[in-house]
Each structure stands twice: as structure tokens, then as C-alpha cells.
Amino acid sequence: MIPAARLVDLTKDYVLKSETVRALRGVTFEIPTGDYVAIMGPSGSGKSTLLNVLGCLDKPTQGEIWLGDKNINQMNDNQLSLTRATSIGFVFQSYNLIQQLTVVENIEVPLYYQGRITSKDRQRCRELADLVGLGDRLRHRPSQLSGGQQQRVAIARSLVNDPFFVLADEPTGNLDTSTTDEILSIFESLNQEGKTIIIVTHENEVSARTKRIIRLRDGLVQSDLKNESRVARNQTEQTTS
Ligand SMILES: Nc1ncnc2c1ncn2[C@@H]1O[C@H](COP(=O)(O)OP(=O)(O)OP(=O)(O)O)[C@@H](O)[C@H]1O
């Protein structure tokens, strides 16, 4: 089966006036459909750069990126925007909600890029709000919500186009432990339904619940391991249930 994503010897240089920062220095890996991956590594190791390039928010300097059977290096800016809008859901540490819009309007935002919003689309947005436990907050604005609730709006928004993947950069970085747990449960159930999820995180509690942990160091993959403790835990759960 074709993997959801394939990166081949990917590099990304940021060219500044006085120097070039080599943020990614040859990253190669595959992400099968349905995987749930944590990207970890020290500050400055290239995690956000990797996620941005994978999510078509930024272009690589060299190397190939395949999303399914599409090579995104060969896409022009319009094709990249379309791929980003229709195939990829983003969740950010700071939620990135529009303060003037309500919960349900924020969830609708990715649909604006496709033009008209139908009543079926609106219904889907309400269902997504329900899915993340905000069915009773549809008319609230971000300032009237807790951090965890705002992140749940962002997750619902990321799902509105039924993306190929969900990419999340430190999605629980601003949240306390119990709210982090709630957000991880949402990601876990999305993954169980088949969504491919990639989370950048510093937190061991977060990576402990993913299927695979890729560690970056200085723009290179330092290790890429199955999360054995999760596999073991699931096996125990299966044998005891
Ligand atoms: N827009 C940019 N222009 C120039 N350099 C950049 C830019 N974005 C990132 N960098 C540099 O690229 C390297 C990788 O940055 P990146 O943001 O990917 O790290 P990170 O692993 O996400 O770190 P953190 O854990 O602090 O978020 C760093 O040295 C950073 O300073």
C-alpha cells in the first residue's frame, strides 16, 4: 500500500543575510496510513520546520515529499494551497482561532476557501463540535472558552475537510495535565477511526500515547522507534478484556 507520506533526503535551509541555517539536513522516513507519530527532539532540532514542510506551509530546499501518490515538489503554489486546504488539517499550540467568530464559525473557516458553504456543511460543523464535546458552546467566542476548549475547536476545524492527515505542533503545550489527557483522547479516537496523526511534542506523556516516536537532532533523524510500551499496554488490554 502507498504510504500516507514519504520524505526522501529532505533538507531545508533558511537563508539569512549573514548566515544559512540548515534546519533539516537529510530526513528520510515513511508514514503509513493510520499511523500515529510523535516527533520529538530538542528546541531548534527542526521539528516545526519538518511539520511545516510536510504540511505544504513551506517548501523544502531539496529532497522529495510524497503525499500518497502525489509528489508535492512538482506542484505550483496554487496546487500546494489546494492540497493544504483539502488534504491536511493543522492544529497549533496557540490554537490560532479567529476571536471575532463563534465556535461553529471558526470550525467553518477552512470551507471558506472552497467558496459557498452549504447547509450540509453547516450540519457537519455542528457534528464536529459535538465530536469534540462542544455541542453546547456553538455560539461562544474563543475568549469565552478555556484553553482546552479552544484547542478542541481547533481540532474540529482541522477535521472539517476530512483531511488525509492531521498535523499538530505542540497541541498540548499550553494545557494542564487533565486537559492534555482530554485532547489526547480525541486524537486517539480519531486515529482509531483511521486518521493519520503526527504530533510534535516535548512531553513524554504525549509521546507515550502514540504508536511511534521519531526523534530529531540537529536536523537529522536520531531515532525512529515503535512505541513498545504502548504496544505492550494494548496487548495487555486485549488479553484482559
Ligand atoms: N523562518 C526562519 N528563518 C530562519 N531560521 C529559522 C526559521 N524558522 C526556524 N529557523 C531555525 O531553524 C532551526 C529549526 O527550527 P524549528 O523551529 O524547526 O525548531 P523546533 O525543533 O521546532 O524547536 P522548538 O522545540 O523550539 O519549537 C532553528 O535553528 C531555528 O532557529
Ligand SMILES: [Mg+2]
Ligand atoms: Mg517548534
